[in-house]
Amino acid sequence: METINFEDIFKSSILEKTSNFSIIDSVIGLIVAFLVGLFIYYVYKKTFSGVIYSHTFNISLIIMSMTTALIIIGISSNVLLSLGMVGALSIVRFRTPIKDPMDIVYLFWAIVAGILCGAGFIPLVVIGSILIGLVLILFGNRVRVENPYLLVVRYNETSIEKTMEHVISEHVKKHSVKSKSIMPGNDFEVTYEVRVKENDMIFINHISNIEGVKSAIMLSYDGNFTA
Incomplete structure (x- = not known):
């Protein structure tokens, strides 16, 4: 007769997945995503030349970089989870219109930074963000948009x-x-x-x-x- 011990009762696939999960790498990725998001926040505020500055939109850039990194960290070690995440995100619809093309640039920058941080490409995201930020600051201060x-x-x-x-x-x-x-x-x-x-x-x-x-x-x- 097969005996069941205490460990067999609490044995779960969740614990097996947790054993492959690196807390240190995840924390480092999220911290770097937060720091890069802060850098994007500063560059956006420094180069903004529109009519009305949106502080909430700027804050959302930080959150977007962190949440994107969190998603990539979660699906990087599980193919089924990645497929499920793609299906879940496919039903999301964003209704807020974005009229300024530069706002789309900053959104794409925050998403790409989050993906690279979640995938562990820390040097690439740091070097790339610094270069992109310098270009935006350089040309954003030189080119003045004349609003009618x-x-x-x-x-x-x-x-x-x-x-x-x-x-x-x-x-x-x-x-x-x-x-x-x-x-x-x-x-x-x-x-x-x-x-x-x-x-x-x-x-x-x-x-x-x-x-x-x-x-x-x-x-x-x-x-x-x-x-």
């Missing part, structure tokens, strides 16, 4: 349109009409895309003082406009 503005003017007489065009032409480098509509009460509203001269916004006061103009506001935007 939207000038929305509401008026009640079409005869003052030439006067508005004249004032705008004198004070901005470039302008174009994006939309024009008739509002309730026989009012008109026109939207210009303007590129100002060294952030000179004084001309909006001249437009507001034109007889017949009810309101004039300036909006900063990222270049995407839907009429």
